Amino acid sequence: EDPDEVGVSGRGQSIVSSTGGSAGSKSSKSNHTNGSKGSPGVTAFKARDALLLRADSSGGRSSSGGMQRGNSYNSNPLLATLFRTISAAAMSVLSGGSNATSNADALNNQRDLPPVPLSALPRWVLALGDGSAEAARVWDSENVAVGAVHLSMARMDLDEEVPAVESATFHLAEAARNGDTRALRALYNMLRGLPQGAAPGLKLEDEADAAVAAAVLLPLAHSGDCDAMMEAADVAAAEGDGAAAVMWLERVEEAINDAREAAEAAAEEHDDDDDGDGDEDEDDDDDAGYGGRGGGVEPDDELPDRLTVLQKLAAAVRPTDPERAGNLYSAAADLATAEGKGKLAMKMGTLAEEAWGEMPPEEE
Secondary structure, three states: HHHHHHHHOOOOOEEEEEEEEHOOOOHHHHHHHEEEEEEEEHHHHHHHHHHHHHHHHHHHHHOOOOOOOOOOOHOHHHHHHHHHHHHHHHHHHHOOOEEEOHHHHHHHHOOOOOOHHHHHHOOHHHHHHOOOOHHHOOOOOOOOHHHHHHHHHHHHOOOOOOHHHHHHHHHHHHHOOOOHHHHHHHHHHHHHHOOOOOOOOEEOOOOOOOHHHHHHHHHHHHOHHHHHHHHHHHHHHHHHOOHHHHHHHHHHHHHHHHHHHHHHHHHHHHHHOOOOHHHHHOOOOOOOOOOOOOOOOOOOHHHHHHHHHHHHHHHHHHHHHHHHHHHHHHHHHHHHHHHOOOOHHHHHHHHHHHHHHHHOOOOO
């Protein structure tokens, strides 16, 4: 079998034939190489395709005549190791030749692509809504390198003269399943009918069931997406789980503090750097570059507003720790004053006094 005529399957998924939107065509394979026949890109992807073909052939054929893979490369330790190694090599080739763009730029340059039917999603995605323990086990967040390769392949599918939107949808979902933060955010947005920047222009015909999108929220929050952590905190608070709400909000506050410290350190390093080597002007393949990392500290303009985080965190801890709540409200008042928000600062100061007034009297 020609690997170009066989789609890459997820766990327990039927292989998609070339007539139904394959994971790669001959023209897309030429894009995969991103170079001449002797380039490292060719070598990496030929090795990957050969390995996938080996895994497919060991899986046998389904009754419908298509090939069926039951996650065969994961069942063989040697094949699993080879796949991860080759995937990482392919990812490094891709990341080295890309021009990184910000998520904001990607959202502002959405392509007018045809919407994809929900049926094009891997079956494991639609099964997330049943809330079963088996559905919760589909996530493989330790496989970020493989996830980055899948995201790169999704983007290549969209770069075709005739974009392979169904194949791109499959690869985006697989990238999310393997822990790529950008792909998780994109999948979550697509399921809710919102635009996304990881694979610009890719969208679904209809919104998925709310339970399916909700099942993606926690993996997205655990991956470090601050907006998802804020949403998870709101959900936990609505369900009466104050401890979970506090945990998520504390993680957001920590991320904001880490980003601020990183920005201050970078500013100091820039001030001290008199070599003029120009390194600071080089593109960093992080949030949006092909094959970049699975996430990291977000730019300040993509982080939640710290004032909002402080207010929510103070409200969440107030029932059990009014002293800490008062301190948080006081910090919010100071921040509001620094930002010239006088009325909000007065409100936060009042709430701080009220919270401190709820503290139990000290024992004599």
